[in-house]
Each structure stands twice: as C-alpha cells, then as structure tokens.
Amino acid sequence: MTEHHHSTGEGATVSLVVGASSGIGRATAIALAARGDHVGLLARRVDALEDVARECRAAGAASAWVTSCDVDEDDEVAAAVAEGRGRHGRLDVVVHCAGIVTYGRVEEADAEDARRVVHTNLLGAMTVARHVVPVLREQRRGTLVLVGSLLGHVAVPGMTPYVVSKWGVRALARQLHIENIDLPDVHVVHVAPGSVDTEIYDEALDDAGAVNTPPPPVLPPESVARTIVRAIEQHRRSVQTSLVNQALIAAFTAVPWAWDRLVGPVFERVSHRSTETADREARRAG
Structure with missing residues (x-):
C-alpha cells in the first residue's frame, strides 16, 4: 500500500467525502481510495453509497464505510465527523462536495427551492467546517477541501x-484560511470546477421551465477528482479545474460591461434547452 499519511501515527490517510453518492464526490472518493486511503462516504442516499464503497474497495482503499448524513442537519454532520475520527483516531482529509442547483431569475425562483440551494450549498459547507475545523486544530494538521464553482467567481443570468x-462558499474558504493561518499544517483548499458532466443538472430544482445541460466545455468528474487530489497533496489554497475558468474570470473582472452584455446571454442560451427542444431530441433519439 502506498503511504500518503504525513501526520503523527501509523497507517494510511483517513479521508471523508461529503456528498460521495454521485458526481464529483463519487469520483473523488474513488481517487482517494486508489491512493490506499481509509475512505468514509457521507450522503443522504445510503444505497448509492454502498455501491461507491464497493468501488472504493476495488480501487484499493485501506477501508471504506458509509454514513447517512444530511448537511442540512447539524447533529448528523457532528455524528458523522465524530464517527470518522473515531475509527482511526484522526481525520486527515475532508472533502465537501454536497450541492444542488436551481435555475431561474431571483423573482422566478421558488422560495423553498432557493432556500434549499443556499442552505445545502453554503450553510451545509459551513456546518461541515464547524465540526471539522476543531478536529484539525486539535490535531494541528489536516486538510479541508470545499468544492465551489466557477460560478463562485462570476455572475450569470438565471441562476441567482x-x-x-457558491460565492459564499468561496468567501467561507477564504475566512477559514485566515482564521487558521496560525497552524501551518492545517490547510483549507477551495476547488472551483467549471462545467462538469454530473447528475446535478438532471436533478436541478428548475423554476425556469427548461431542461438543463452543463455549458461547454464539459469535464468528466474524474478529471475534477484528479485536480482535488493534486490540490490536497500540494497544499494548494485555491484551484480552478481548467484554463477556461481562468479566462472567464479574467474577462468578468477586466471588462464587466462586455461580460454583462455578451457573455451572460450566451451562457443562458447554452445552459438551457427548452422543454420543446428536449422533447424533439428525445423523439429523434427514440
């Protein structure tokens, strides 16, 4: 087994992945398993987690376990973190990937859908951090990864x-960095994927009356997982998953007037298909 654990004590790295049942979380769990880590898998859907656990063991995990955990529930997060630490006496890596999407302008978004998105994506990340950071500080070492988004750096219409x-998740990562700068071996990593081919688009809470697709260029979740693992190993603070992200952020920052008038409307067109278009495509495929 390859050794990746750099803190006190014997054994493989102990990693938790929050939101491990699909998409980026699933791919990251398998990538960490391939290093020989102990991998804890957290999500609401235990049945899906059991499948991922089998994949992790097949990939070479030192061990893999599943825990039902809803990031909207503070006590569930607390219990899952405590269980993960208790299994091997420490936590080396925690990757927070849980997230949901809704579409629609701010006045179109259903109040409950909007609340769920902000609560899951931002307050869920804060809940995970609130329970993980004290463990890392007590150990005086370890890494927390918050998976944000390119859309935590730029503005686009119809996804308020x-x-x-995601802007909030980026702010949270920055806050955590400055609050823990006194411990040089406690690392907070913010990873910002662009478009990724995951189930999050199929499961979107859509208030815009469209069938949603990731705008091009689209990365597979395995590519993002590799970026996350490299960021952990290199103790990076903030990572984009592609050069396209960097170019779009530069355009948003340097020429906001052009972004607002040109790039925003283009994004809206390429990231939505009308239900009529989707029906036509389905009939053509069928």
Missing part, C-alpha cells in the same frame, strides 16, 4: 440562488 451560494 446557486451563484450566491
């Missing part, structure tokens, strides 16, 4: 609750 939540 999601964009606000």
